[in-house]
């Protein structure tokens with residue numbers, strides 16, 4: 523228990539070191555195993571905390587849960603596009619986010635939870651790859 527803060531910092535540092543990558547809990551446990559033992563349940567608990575704090579974003583592809591570092595609090599204010607092929611996460615501009623949210627709300631009377639919404643698709647690079 524005494525190491526909890528340290529482990530959290532370790533996790534945060536690792537995720538921020540790889541902002542373009544997504545990780546499962548298993549991968550994180552493995553990645554940090556060199557830094558002393560960190561249990562799977564500890565990582566789960568810490569990832570929940572980090573998700574609540576906005577440090578990471580949690581999303582699912584199929585049945586697998588992934589975590590990826592955000593760009594801090596700025597990521598609360600815009601929508602994200604996620605490439606399912608390479609994992610790249612794109613950050614939409616605040617202006618575009620606001621425009622889209624307004625359009626959706628106006629036409630569907632549906633209020634988008636921008637903070638929790640991730641739009642899945644294929645990024646430009648991966649589209650290119652498919653066609654060549």
Ligand SMILES: [Zn+2]
Pocket residue numbers: 592593596597598600602612613614
């Ligand atoms: Zn963002």
Ligand SMILES: [Zn+2]
Pocket residue numbers: 605606607608609610644645646647648649
């Ligand atoms: Zn891609």
